[in-house]
Amino acid sequence: MMVALVTAQFRRAKEQFDSPCLELYEHLLPIYNQSCDVNTESAALRLICEKLQFVSVEDIKQESIAIHKMILDGYGVFEKSADFENTQGLSIVxxxxxxxxxxxxENNGGGCVEKTTQVLSRRDLPSHTDETCVKLCCQSLVVPEEFRCPISLELMKDPVIISTGQTYExxxxxxWLDAGHRTCPITQQILSxxxxxxxHALYSLISNWCEANGVEPPRTRRLGNFWICKETSDGSSELINLDxxxxxxxSSYIEDQRFAAGELRILAKHADQNRILIGEAGAIxxxxxxxxxPDAGTQEQAVTALLNLSIYDGNKERIMASEAVPGxxxxxKNGSMQARENxxxxxxxxxxxxxxxxxxxxxxxxxxxxxxxxxxxQRGKLDAAxxxxxxxFIHGNKGRAIKAGIVPKLVEMLTEPDEEMRDGALAIISLIVSHPDAIEAFRSTYAIPILVEFISNGSSKNKENATSVLLYLCRGDPCYLLIVASLGVISPxxxxxxxxxxxxxxxxxxxxELLGIAVAAGADSKGYDLTVHY
Structure with missing residues (x-):
């Protein structure tokens, strides 16, 4: 693709390149304009090969394949019909x-090498061109640098941001990504x-610039007149314009923002296809x-829309890439109760x-x-739980939760009449009890008798979790062993x-086994504090 990029980019932005690149351009352009039956000086071809690091016919083969693929794809440096006409020149080069x-x-004794390159003819090209391409009204019009794609140097029609913050067509x-690259072309940073x-902001600026300079504005394929289906309360369907x-x-009007966020929330609630389309449209x-x-209603609609969109796994990555966590x-921390729950x-x-x-x-x-x-x-507690x-499940988060004072709250929840709350609290305890700070945090609670009660009368899952928690506590502090034994846990x-x-x-x-050892060795329990803390 080097030849294609050199010829296309130099033609569009000759003034942006340094002297060595201009020298290459000056050598490449005459060959590009020659017919195939004109002999070209070996010195010029040698210079081009050195500059482009072509050392074998295989290199040329790869360039030819790349040009064919770009033509068939119908975009990139061959996106406009004028570029299609120039592919003959590239093939001649x-x-x-x-x-x-x-x-x-042959001169160096390498023998005969199989020829691989074929000159592209007009019949090799697609029978149609992309009629939605941006057509500049005047070749002399200077496109602002920030409106050009750093790869193609063309005016961007559909600018997108990658994870490093750079914008490209x-x-x-x-x-670039489809070719297997996982770095930013400009910064070379690895993409997260x-x-x-x-x-959207740059797209709007480009559109305004086009209108001000008499240039046909970009017609993006991303949205246009795009409609998605919304189910109404009476069971019928309604088409909504996503654009x-x-x-x-x-919008500068908070009512419009709240309404749009609310509509997207509803659209993303049930239909996975809607979630995909909304995510791809750039709403996130x-x-x-x-x-x-600061408007509480708008906040609530926005966070609920993100919740519904996150059901589709592809949108989870989009939400994280949009740095949504701080928001x-x-x-x-600050929203209405329902917004906090969501x-x-x-x-x-x-x-x-x-x-x-x-x-x-x-x-x-x-x-x-x-x-x-x-x-x-009640719902907020369940959502938080x-x-x-x-x-x-991440070890560092266990320590954070313990330091935030979760243990007393969890033990309190173990006595809640709501079964779902009790089950959730015990499940969290079974996770965090493996952290070194957990032993000390449980020492000042009345968790032991409650856990023994779960082993005696709880569900199968709760019996397992309660036993697991007691096992961790007793291993972490022998003082717990005789306390547990004294509460009649042996039989259950x-x-x-x-x-x-x-x-x-x-x-x-x-x-x-632990209890048997403790009881056998500690019928004399002078060294143990058997007080149950309440």
């Missing part, structure tokens, strides 16, 4: 370079994500911006991936979730060891 390399190889950066986020909703998200970064709006945390649920949804658990935990979200767990509505449970543990699940049997047998 390649053929002359190939003939030169073959001759050099969608078609160009997509070809391959998600492409539409740059209109996207524009309203950036605009919804993230609305998380900081969701802002709502979790922010917690969004963190739960995003924490499916381990790398997201780390980012969310490091953001300070654990403290805010623990606060909601303690003071929220499910998010904390997911996040605490023996039952679990006989009839429980494989995990239940194993945990019960291990705890019974």
């Amino acid at each position: 390649l053929k002359k370079i190939e003939d030169f390399l073959l001759k050099e190889s 969608r078609a160009c950066i997509k070809k 994500s391959t998600i492409l986020i539409p740059n 209109t909703l996207i524009r309203k998200l950036t 970064p605009l919804l993230v911006d609305l998380l900081y709006i 969701i945390l802002h709502v979790l 922010a917690a649920a969004t963190f739960f949804s995003l924490s499916k991936a381990d790398e997201n658990k780390v980012v969310i935990g490091a953001s300070g979200a654990i403290n805010a979730l623990v606060a909601l767990f303690g003071e929220g509505s 499910t998010a904390l449970f997911k996040l605490c 543990l023996s039952e679990l060891a006989e009839n429980g699940s494989e995990r239940g049997k194993r945990k019960a047998a291990q705890l019974l």
